[in-house]
Amino acid sequence: MGSSFQRTVSIFLACFLCFTQISPISCGEKVSLTLYYESLCPYCSNFIVNYLPKVFKNGLIDVVDLKLVPWGNTKIQANNTFKCQHGKAECFLDTVEACAIDAWPDLNEHFPFIYCVESLVYHKNYTQWETCFEKLNLKAKLVKDCVGSGRGKELELRYAAETNALQPPHKYVPWVVVDGQPLYDEYMDFISYICKAYKGAPVPGCSSTVNVIKMGRKFTPFCLMHTATSKLSTIGSAITSWMNRVNLAASA
Numbered sequence: 001m002g003s004s005f006q007r008t009v010s011i012f013l014a015c016f017l018c019f020t021q022i023s024p025i026s027c028g029e030k031v032s033l034t035l036y037y038e039s040l041c042p043y044c045s046n047f048i049v050n051y052l053p054k055v056f057k058n059g060l061i062d063v064v065d066l067k068l069v070p071w072g073n074t075k076i077q078a079n080n081t082f083k084c085q086h087g088k089a090e091c092f093l094d095t096v097e098a099c100a101i102d103a104w105p106d107l108n109e110h111f112p113f114i115y116c117v118e119s120l121v122y123h124k125n126y127t128q129w130e131t132c133f134e135k136l137n138l139k140a141k142l143v144k145d146c147v148g149s150g151r152g153k154e155l156e157l158r159y160a161a162e163t164n165a166l167q168p169p170h171k172y173v174p175w176v177v178v179d180g181q182p183l184y185d186e187y188m189d190f191i192s193y194i195c196k197a198y199k200g201a202p203v204p205g206c207s208s209t210v211n212v213i214k215m216g217r218k219f220t221p222f223c224l225m226h227t228a229t230s231k232l233s234t235i236g237s238a239i240t241s242w243m244n245r246v247n248l249a250a251s252a
């Protein structure tokens, strides 16, 4: 009751602000940014830890509707169990992250938790994931009960359906979609795409040339799906050898 009342009030306030032009945000002008990912893909943790937080700077988040979808290249097997690209630990952490989003629907609450877990993944320390509850002063029970009950699986099945319904279908992760359009291998330039899609009053985050990052990348890193065509496999093995060189290879 209380929270739905609060939501109604905040929707009313947001609309009031947009109609009165007090705030630069207008109703319906937010740009959607959706990240389809899996918890142990090293390129996903790199993106979440080193790139995605830019969306919280310079007022950008006020015009962005950020959604995280932790499923990625996971498959549902005939016996209704999940097969994750990086093994059982990945299925587990995907569910933990889905449960965190469910427990704390506010991005300002679940993003720090997912950022914390993915930082541990990035530093090859993810077995310490539970330390994120203490660090952020969040109640572990909400997430643990969800993971331990059917709730976690139910949430993951929803993310599976959402991922599998993507048009065009995702080819790898991280798969970043801005305003319904996948960014393919230019996902690291997501801010530029957000600013291109944004039609509202100017926000500082879009006026800065700092955000127009064009890096001279030789390889765009991503985790390919298993159902790769031979051409994609070639790219995949090139990436794998590059991964090994930079010592980023995931323990599958």
Ligand SMILES: *[C@@H]1O[C@H](CO)[C@@H](O)[C@H](O)[C@H]1NC(C)=O
Pocket: 077, 078, 079, 081
């Ligand atoms: C489900 O199927 C997979 C692959 O066929 C098998 O490895 C796994 O042990 C099965 N799990 C259960 C709980 O039956």
Ligand SMILES: *[C@@H]1O[C@H](CO)[C@@H](O)[C@H](O)[C@H]1NC(C)=O
Pocket: 125, 128, 131
């Ligand atoms: C990460 O792992 C190292 C050992 O490999 C450990 O000393 C350190 O405390 C861990 N960090 C966190 C945040 O748990």
